[in-house]
Amino acid sequence: MKTLKVALLGCGNVGSQVARILLDDAEDLASRTGARLELTGIAVRNPDAPRDTDLPRNLFTTDAEKLVEGADIVIELMGGMEPARTLMLHAIGHGASVVTGNKALLAADGATLFEKADAAGVRLAYEAAVAGAIPILRPIRDSLSGDRITKVMGIVNGTTNYILDAMDSTGAQFADALADAQRLGYAEADPTADVEGHDAASKGAILASLAFHTNFDLANVSCEGISSVTADDIAAAKDAGFVIKLLAIAEKLDNDGEPGVSVRVHPTLLPRTHPLAAVHGAFNAVFVEAENAGELMFYGQGAGGAPTASAVMGDVVSTARRLVLGGPLGAETPTGSVPALPFAKVTTSYSIGLQVTDQPGVLAAVAQVFAEHGVSIETMRQTIHADGTASSAELRFVTHRASEAALAATVEAIKGLDIINSVTSVLRVEGV
Ligand SMILES: NC(=O)C1=CN([C@@H]2O[C@H](COP(=O)(O)OP(=O)(O)OC[C@H]3O[C@@H](n4cnc5c(N)ncnc54)[C@H](O)[C@@H]3O)[C@@H](O)[C@H]2O)C=CC1
Ligand SMILES: N[C@@H](CC=O)C(=O)O
Ligand code: NA
Numbered sequence: 001m002k003t004l005k006v007a008l009l010g011c012g013n014v015g016s017q018v019a020r021i022l023l024d025d026a027e028d029l030a031s032r033t034g035a036r037l038e039l040t041g042i043a044v045r046n047p048d049a050p051r052d053t054d055l056p057r058n059l060f061t062t063d064a065e066k067l068v069e070g071a072d073i074v075i076e077l078m079g080g081m082e083p084a085r086t087l088m089l090h091a092i093g094h095g096a097s098v099v100t101g102n103k104a105l106l107a108a109d110g111a112t113l114f115e116k117a118d119a120a121g122v123r124l125a126y127e128a129a130v131a132g133a134i135p136i137l138r139p140i141r142d143s144l145s146g147d148r149i150t151k152v153m154g155i156v157n158g159t160t161n162y163i164l165d166a167m168d169s170t171g172a173q174f175a176d177a178l179a180d181a182q183r184l185g186y187a188e189a190d191p192t193a194d195v196e197g198h199d200a201a202s203k204g205a206i207l208a209s210l211a212f213h214t215n216f217d218l219a220n221v222s223c224e225g226i227s228s229v230t231a232d233d234i235a236a237a238k239d240a241g242f243v244i245k246l247l248a249i250a251e252k253l254d255n256d257g258e259p260g261v262s263v264r265v266h267p268t269l270l271p272r273t274h275p276l277a278a279v280h281g282a283f284n285a286v287f288v289e290a291e292n293a294g295e296l297m298f299y300g301q302g303a304g305g306a307p308t309a310s311a312v313m314g315d316v317v318s319t320a321r322r323l324v325l326g327g328p329l330g331a332e333t334p335t336g337s338v339p340a341l342p343f344a345k346v347t348t349s350y351s352i353g354l355q356v357t358d359q360p361g362v363l364a365a366v367a368q369v370f371a372e373h374g375v376s377i378e379t380m381r382q383t384i385h386a387d388g389t390a391s392s393a394e395l396r397f398v399t400h401r402a403s404e405a406a407l408a409a410t411v412e413a414i415k416g417l418d419i420i421n422s423v424t425s426v427l428r429v430e431g432v
Contacts, residue, residue: 101128158282158303
């Protein structure tokens, strides 16, 4: 039986689990692949650092460059831009296929890496980069390649879903829920990437590129994280039958006859009856709409060492099979060229919360501003707060679809009204 040399870069949450599977399941993997997968080394920063795993210490090396030079397959699980990018290019230059979970790097500079891999005739596989264990990239790229995808909407960040879900279900504090997510190995090395939506934005760019056969990178994604979502927003949403989720959305919009793709990440109100509303904890789900298939949903563990290692190993086995059987490996170059739509042109529904003085004419004045900007109101809820002799009211409007530009102008005009104490929240709404 042929032997394929496998080099592993990084031995953290995911890398240590990949190493465990390669060593413990070697026989199964060989019979599925038709080749022995020999783990030749694991590049680490400090071979003597204390670790939770009992991996053989003789596999550890600090010479990552040399390690990749002798490999058939390089698994990159260091994360970050450098030295991951240089090492991947080095591996490709030496004829190795690369498997990675590094969505940040792919969303920043995937085009260069794909081009180099295609030119070298090697594979660059990255199922782990989006929604962890969930098989989502291969279904979009292969299973749906005979259909036309119109929209992809996903909960693709486990950390933020864990936080929002804990705040919604137990009233947990933001900071406590984030600390739990870090302890459980879901969060990025710098959890700002999770909380501010950057991790979901990288995944959104990757999903959009595959769904719309065009290269989208991070610069094409508008991004808002969950740091400004308050316990009051979550309670008000719950009261009105909604849940707040951080969604990555990629959709084709008509844009007055000049179709474009909007890729965006933002906290989103979803009706509690929507399939994505039932995604709890660190679980992920991706909701896909295609012209012929209709609605599809892919659900599972989107983060964590072992689940992510499962996706990495799927790519390793499929790459190894191809190396055993022969045939082309590359071909990631996108075939389409749909333009990315500027955020101002995106149309969606909104929920707007206002704190107002409870007096006659307030509602009419606010409604007038909506009308003047062509934003149509779908529903309105009012809650009265009596405070001694004065009383104020909280108004929550949900609008029909309107453009970001019209919404921004509406909110500015509302802020200018004397009777408005504050605009308490502006959240986008999906699934209504
Ligand atoms: N943890 C998760 O749930 C998921 C992680 N990913 C991605 O997988 C990759 C790895 O993630 P984790 O294992 O969670 O990260 P981690 O931070 O636990 O592990 C990364 C490891 O690489 C090592 N490393 C970094 N630079 C190095 C260098 N120059 N030389 C040698 N070792 C180096 C670090 O010391 C660390 O042990 C990242 O790209 C991440 O975005 C993808 C999906 C899910
Ligand atoms: N930090 C990420 C890990 C997976 O990509 C998350 O929380 O989902
Ligand atoms: Na995946």
